[in-house]
Amino acid sequence: MLASWMTPGSFLFEAWQAREGLLAGLGVTLLSSLFSIVIATLCGIAMGVALSFGWWWLRLLARLYVDLMRGIPVLVLILFTYYGLALFGINIAAFWAGVIALGAFATAHVAENFRGAVESVPAGQMEAAKAIGLTFPRRLWYVILPQAFRRMLPPWVNTGLEIVKGTTLLSIIGVVELLLASQQVMARNYMIVDFYLLALVAYLIINFAIAQLGGLLERRFSYLRY
Amino acid sequence: MKDTPLLQARAVHKSFGEIEVLKGIDLTVRQGQVVSLIGASGSGKTTFLRCVNLLEEHDGGEILLDGDPIGYQVAGGKRRRLSETRISAQRARIGMVFQQFNLFPHLTAGENVMLGLTKVLGQGKAEARETAEHWLRRVGLAERRDHYPYQLSGGQQQRVAIARAVAMQPRLLLFDEVTSALDPELVAEVLGVMQALAESGMTMLLVSHEMLFVREVSHHVVFLDQGRIAQQGRPAEVFDNPESERLRSFLGRFHGLFGKALERS
Numbered sequence: 001m002l003a004s005w006m007t008p009g010s011f012l013f014e015a016w017q018a019r020e021g022l023l024a025g026l027g028v029t030l031l032s033s034l035f036s037i038v039i040a041t042l043c044g045i046a047m048g049v050a051l052s053f054g055w056w057w058l059r060l061l062a063r064l065y066v067d068l069m070r071g072i073p074v075l076v077l078i079l080f081t082y083y084g085l086a087l088f089g090i091n092i093a094a095f096w097a098g099v100i101a102l103g104a105f106a107t108a109h110v111a112e113n114f115r116g117a118v119e120s121v122p123a124g125q126m127e128a129a130k131a132i133g134l135t136f137p138r139r140l141w142y143v144i145l146p147q148a149f150r151r152m153l154p155p156w157v158n159t160g161l162e163i164v165k166g167t168t169l170l171s172i173i174g175v176v177e178l179l180l181a182s183q184q185v186m187a188r189n190y191m192i193v194d195f196y197l198l199a200l201v202a203y204l205i206i207n208f209a210i211a212q213l214g215g216l217l218e219r220r221f222s223y224l225r226y
Numbered sequence: 227m228k229d230t231p232l233l234q235a236r237a238v239h240k241s242f243g244e245i246e247v248l249k250g251i252d253l254t255v256r257q258g259q260v261v262s263l264i265g266a267s268g269s270g271k272t273t274f275l276r277c278v279n280l281l282e283e284h285d286g287g288e289i290l291l292d293g294d295p296i297g298y299q300v301a302g303g304k305r306r307r308l309s310e311t312r313i314s315a316q317r318a319r320i321g322m323v324f325q326q327f328n329l330f331p332h333l334t335a336g337e338n339v340m341l342g343l344t345k346v347l348g349q350g351k352a353e354a355r356e357t358a359e360h361w362l363r364r365v366g367l368a369e370r371r372d373h374y375p376y377q378l379s380g381g382q383q384q385r386v387a388i389a390r391a392v393a394m395q396p397r398l399l400l401f402d403e404v405t406s407a408l409d410p411e412l413v414a415e416v417l418g419v420m421q422a423l424a425e426s427g428m429t430m431l432l433v434s435h436e437m438l439f440v441r442e443v444s445h446h447v448v449f450l451d452q453g454r455i456a457q458q459g460r461p462a463e464v465f466d467n468p469e470s471e472r473l474r475s476f477l478g479r480f481h482g483l484f485g486k487a488l489e490r491s
Contacts (some may be wrong), residue, residue: 119491127281129326132342132394133318136310142341146332221332 011194018185025181026202030101031205032177033164039103040159044193047142051115062111069108075169077101083175098170102163109159110152117151118144150221157214159206178202232257232292232429233278233398237355240273240288247273249285249453255398255446259414260430262440262461265450266476271433274450278431279322282311292397296461318346321391322400325407327383329375335362335386336371339393347394361389365419381412392423400422401432437480441465449473 003211005012015022036137050062069077082097092100121144129139171180182199233255240248248270255261263271276282278289280297289296289335296316308316318471330339331380339358350359365385367378375383384404387399391399401420405413417439424430424443434440438445442462448458457464468474 029374109479124324124326124328128324128330129315130281130317130389131279131322133314133346134342135314138345143330
């Protein structure tokens with residue numbers, strides 16, 4: 001029985017043959033997602049602070065950035081970061097160009113989510129924090145951020161899912177992530193349905209895991225009620 | 227000591243856009259005094275209280291705490307806002323209790339009290355925990371130390387908020403209609419805590435609609451009307467000899483509710 005599954009031409013056999021390429025592709029997908037999410041989260045929160053509390057010129061700059069990023073298709077951004085910047089003599093490896101483009105794009109989303117989350121923290125919280133004499137950075141760190149993070153979680157998980165899906169676009173600039181790796185396998189064995197399905201299941205599993213992690217964090221902070 | 231003015235307001239003005247809410251408030255609070263602001267809504271009581279703690283910034287006049295101007299400094303004829311750090315330090319010397327409690331929902335009762343102790347006063351964890359426990363015990367909530375705000379009743383939350391404010395050992399405590407958001411049966415426990423604080427010699431400035439309480443605990447009552455002080459004095463003077471028609475009609479509304487009790491007390 002097992003023998004007939006593992007004969008040349010069967011899905012399992014072909015998948016086993018292609019395992020190294022596919023796993024490498026999966027690794028690139030996971031790494032590029034992880035780096036983009038980290039960049040987007042850190043830069044997004046910093047920009048969100050600027051949007052919510054910055055001096056007027058800083059708010060304006062951040063607003064400009066957010067609106068610009070939201071108005072550009074991610075694919076265009078990726079192509080620009082890779083090919084466009086090269087024209088100015090800035091050569092970035094395809095992988096990093098993709099990570100930077102995705103991170104820069106999602107930064108705008110995180111920044112907006114952060115601003116919304118901060119604004120939904122009741123004004124009395126900031127006032128109470130002022131009243132006990134906390135300085136601005138401490139008001140932010142000990143009072144506002146813990147509450148804003150809880151509200152940011154669901155949209156933040158969404159952004160994470162979008163980023164993972166967005167990494168498929170890196171194939172356009174030649175980054176061999178999971179999708180391109182799968183396509184390379186198909187080019188050899190013409191088992192198109194099987195390997196697209198395999199890729200599809202892999203993406204579903206990654207995103208399911210992220211969603212679960214988000215749910216876990218939400219439960220962890222569930223004491224945050226009013 | 228009783229004669230050093232702890233808080234002194236001189237000609238304090240405040241406008242929100244076109245609307246002038248405070249039209250020159252002069253007020254002195256001495257150490258150990260309990261001063262109550264009464265008046266109809268919109269008379270400026272809460273705005274004045276918030277100016278004292280710089281939650282609103284007054285546009286004219288000055289407010290002095292122990293002789294130090296709060297929020298602003300006049301140098302060379304120019305009025306300049308103090309740095310954020312200075313302002314935060316000034317706020318730490320003034321405690322405030324809010325109508326809506328404003329406890330930090332992600333922190334337990336004990337942590338709510340400890341936050342300012344550790345991050346503003348620089349106390350160590352152990353010391354802060356001890357201080358917090360002391361004050362939670364004083365407001366009758368020692369056993370609720372590890373409860374989150376949502377696990378407490380409104381009255382309990384407000385008592386934690388009082389503990390949080392008083393644990394900072396402020397020079398002055400501000401109370402902004404602290405019982406207005408409470409169910410009637412929970413008001414007494416909060417007023418009880420406030421009365422105990424007043425009797426312990428804490429200097430307090432409060433805005434309240436609890437006229438019986440105001441009459442009983444205050445040393446000085448100030449009636450605000452349309453952004454001005456219309457009458458002030460000892461509680462008996464203000465309540466028994468209202469000089470203006472407006473104060474008479476304002477008190478009349480409460481007489482309708484408690485009638486005799488207010489006159490007798």
